[in-house]
Amino acid sequence: MKISAWHRARGDVIHFTRSPYRHLDEPAYDAVYGGAIFKFSEERVRRFEAEWPGALLGGTGSGRIATVEEIPGFVESGLDYALYPDFNASIGFTQRGCRLSCKFCVVPGKEGKPRSVASIADIWRGDPWPRNLHLLDNDFFGAPGWEERMAEIRDGGFKVSFTQGINVRAMTDEVASALSSVEYRDDGFTKRRLYTAWDNLKDEEVFFRGVDTLERHGVPPSHLMTFMLVGFDKKETWERIFHRFDRMVARGIRPYPMVFDNSRRDLKRFQRWVVTGLYRAVPWKSYDGGYKASRVVGPNQGDLFAPAS
Numbered sequence: 001m002k003i004s005a006w007h008r009a010r011g012d013v014i015h016f017t018r019s020p021y022r023h024l025d026e027p028a029y030d031a032v033y034g035g036a037i038f039k040f041s042e043e044r045v046r047r048f049e050a051e052w053p054g055a056l057l058g059g060t061g062s063g064r065i066a067t068v069e070e071i072p073g074f075v076e077s078g079l080d081y082a083l084y085p086d087f088n089a090s091i092g093f094t095q096r097g098c099r100l101s102c103k104f105c106v107v108p109g110k111e112g113k114p115r116s117v118a119s120i121a122d123i124w125r126g127d128p129w130p131r132n133l134h135l136l137d138n139d140f141f142g143a144p145g146w147e148e149r150m151a152e153i154r155d156g157g158f159k160v161s162f163t164q165g166i167n168v169r170a171m172t173d174e175v176a177s178a179l180s181s182v183e184y185r186d187d188g189f190t191k192r193r194l195y196t197a198w199d200n201l202k203d204e205e206v207f208f209r210g211v212d213t214l215e216r217h218g219v220p221p222s223h224l225m226t227f228m229l230v231g232f233d234k235k236e237t238w239e240r241i242f243h244r245f246d247r248m249v250a251r252g253i254r255p256y257p258m259v260f261d262n263s264r265r266d267l268k269r270f271q272r273w274v275v276t277g278l279y280r281a282v283p284w285k286s287y288d289g290g291y292k293a294s295r296v297v298g299p300n301q302g303d304l305f306a307p308a309s
């Protein structure tokens with residue numbers, strides 16, 4: 001979006017695609033760029049490079065470390081929302097970096113220590129766009145100036161989705177109170193939701209201390225969707241996975257397993273069982289992830305998800 005805005009400001013014509021393939025009717029372009037977030041896109045990245053020799057590639061999944069700002073001649077020109085006509089929220093970062101350094105994470109290496117980079121006024125597209133903010137910050141409360149950002153959100157009547165999650169391990173009364181005073185939402189801006197994470201079993205105490213602090217200030221556990229990393233810890237067992245899962249469910253939190261190694265089919269199956277909500281209806285031992293989930297609605301049953309053959 002940044003690259004496109006820069007080119008548009010120069011009067012260039014943009015062609016945007018998600019396909020790595022070069023179609024027969026495509027002209028020769030003056031410049032070609034590609035971005036990949038995840039390593040599982042490796043094959044598509046290779047295909048893209050073969051189709052477009054000389055293209056500039058970036059993003060964690062591309063293996064390149066250059067940023068958009070390092071492109072020769074690049075001039076900051078905002079974001080080109082025209083690439084995503086169905087998206088009507090405003091997206092951006094108020095800060096970069098993170099206070100922590102989780103072993104599996106690229107953020108500390110790529111972004112360093114937290115620093116403030118933009119205000120809410122800088123990020124919001126302005127009228128007539130809805131006051132919906134999709135913040136990509138990795139550690140919103142880690143950067144100086146978060147109090148002013150929260151005041152901007154609250155006083156401006158914004159709905160905010162902290163899509164990368166808030167750090168529940170570093171929860172304080174001040175942060176919890178500020179969170180409870182704003183309209184936090186899921187990424188569709190329809191449900192009350194805060195995203196957070198419990199990745200290591202050893203963080204059990206500090207995780208629930210954060211959950212308690214939030215609850216004390218009016219943020220119930222049912223508003224929390226918690227990512228739980230699976231497949232990374234060398235000491236991981238199913239017992240340890242279920243300990244985390246069961247404790248969250250018992251507290252009314254929605255767990256969301258994040259599988260570190262996508263080749264682990266057992267963990268992918270566990271992920272499906274959880275994110276489809278099937279865990280509420282089908283015991284793990286009887287769940288066959290090979291079956292498709294179908295919706296079953298019976299009299300007085302409400303909605304129930306069950307495996308269909």
Ligand code: SF4
Pocket residue numbers: 098099100101102105106107108138139167
């Ligand atoms: S808290 Fe989140 S952003 Fe920070 S290092 Fe850990 S995983 Fe990465």
